[in-house]
Amino acid sequence: MADAAPTGKVTFVGAGPGAADLLTFRAARAIADADVVIWAASLVQAEVLEHAREGAEILDSAVLSLEDVVAVYERAARDGLKVARIHSGDPALWGGTQEQFDRCVALGVETEIVPGVSSFSAVAAIAGRELTIPEVAQSVILTRLGGGKTPMPPGEEVREFARHGTTMALFLSAARSGQLVRELLEGGYPTTTPVVVAYQATWPEELVLSCTIETLEETVKEHRLWKHTLFLVGPALAAHGTRSHLYHPGHFHGFRKAAPEARAALRAEKPRS
Numbered sequence: 051m052a053d054a055a056p057t058g059k060v061t062f063v064g065a066g067p068g069a070a071d072l073l074t075f076r077a078a079r080a081i082a083d084a085d086v087v088i089w090a091a092s093l094v095q096a097e098v099l100e101h102a103r104e105g106a107e108i109l110d111s112a113v114l115s116l117e118d119v120v121a122v123y124e125r126a127a128r129d130g131l132k133v134a135r136i137h138s139g140d141p142a143l144w145g146g147t148q149e150q151f152d153r154c155v156a157l158g159v160e161t162e163i164v165p166g167v168s169s170f171s172a173v174a175a176i177a178g179r180e181l182t183i184p185e186v187a188q189s190v191i192l193t194r195l196g197g198g199k200t201p202m203p204p205g206e207e208v209r210e211f212a213r214h215g216t217t218m219a220l221f222l223s224a225a226r227s228g229q230l231v232r233e234l235l236e237g238g239y240p241t242t243t244p245v246v247v248a249y250q251a252t253w254p255e256e257l258v259l260s261c262t263i264e265t266l267e268e269t270v271k272e273h274r275l276w277k278h279t280l281f282l283v284g285p286a287l288a289a290h291g292t293r294s295h296l297y298h299p300g301h302f303h304g305f306r307k308a309a310p311e312a313r314a315a316l317r318a319e320k321p322r323s
């Protein structure tokens with residue numbers, strides 16, 4: 051009986067914010083298994099390629115159009131090649147992955163998406179902050195400023211989201227820091243709201259600064275940040291002194307009994323709105 055034709059596979063690999071040791075094991079395995087690795091030097095560090103096997107074809111996505119990349123996926127389908135397409139952070143966010151994924155599906159080539167550490171979680175870790183703090187912020191809005199090459203859908207302007215007053219992670223917005231400040235204030239954040247500004251987080255050039263909305267624009271301009279920069283904004287970034295119910299001795303769940311006195315004290319607390 052003739053051997054079955056080799057089947058190709060395209061894996062969209064989330065490679066994290068840059069540092070090679072923030073790859074997941076699954077991501078490293080997908081790169082190691084690949085016949086072709088597509089990556090961008092500006093988005094992830096070169097050590098990521100140390101996982102690639104000797105002889106693997108390495109392509110720089112910076113010089114490739116969507117059509118060029120799809121031609122590689124066609125080759126994968128035809129010749130049974132395994133392709134690892136590396137994306138920065140998590141491929142679910144601003145990666146242009148859906149258009150590629152849909153073309154792979156149309157080509158009939160097997161696909162997989164490997165999630166990655168997004169830059170917003172990497173920056174929160176570097177800043178030593180939890181983004182959801184009891185009674186302060188229980189939501190995180192991931193967004194970007196409108197007005198660049200990609201228009202914002204109606205109702206998704208920063209000023210609209212700012213009305214919630216919760217934690218925001220702002221991607222792709224450093225080049226228009228004046229507009230960013232205006233929209234954050236129009237939405238209702240006080241000028242004193244804490245901000246973390248992170249440039250090239252997890253890279254050797256990393257710069258992570260704390261400021262407020264009032265000083266955001268001057269901070270960005272002083273350090274000439276216009277790309278590879280992420281902002282975390284919101285009161286949670288400076289909040290202390292609250293505690294979660296989850297680890298309160300008066301809280302019980304399937305694996306832990308509540309201490310009766312602590313339970314009574316917890317129940318006597320004013321209900322949270």
Ligand SMILES: C[S@@+](CC[C@H](N)C(=O)[O-])C[C@H]1O[C@@H](n2cnc3c(N)ncnc32)[C@H](O)[C@@H]1O
Binds near residue numbers: 139
């Ligand atoms: C095209 S988006 C890709 C986002 C990526 N998928 C993620 O999950 O982080 C690029 C933007 O992500 C943010 N970003 C990505 N990596 C970063 C890093 N290492 N440091 C700071 N910001 C970063 C910046 O806002 C940058 O303009």
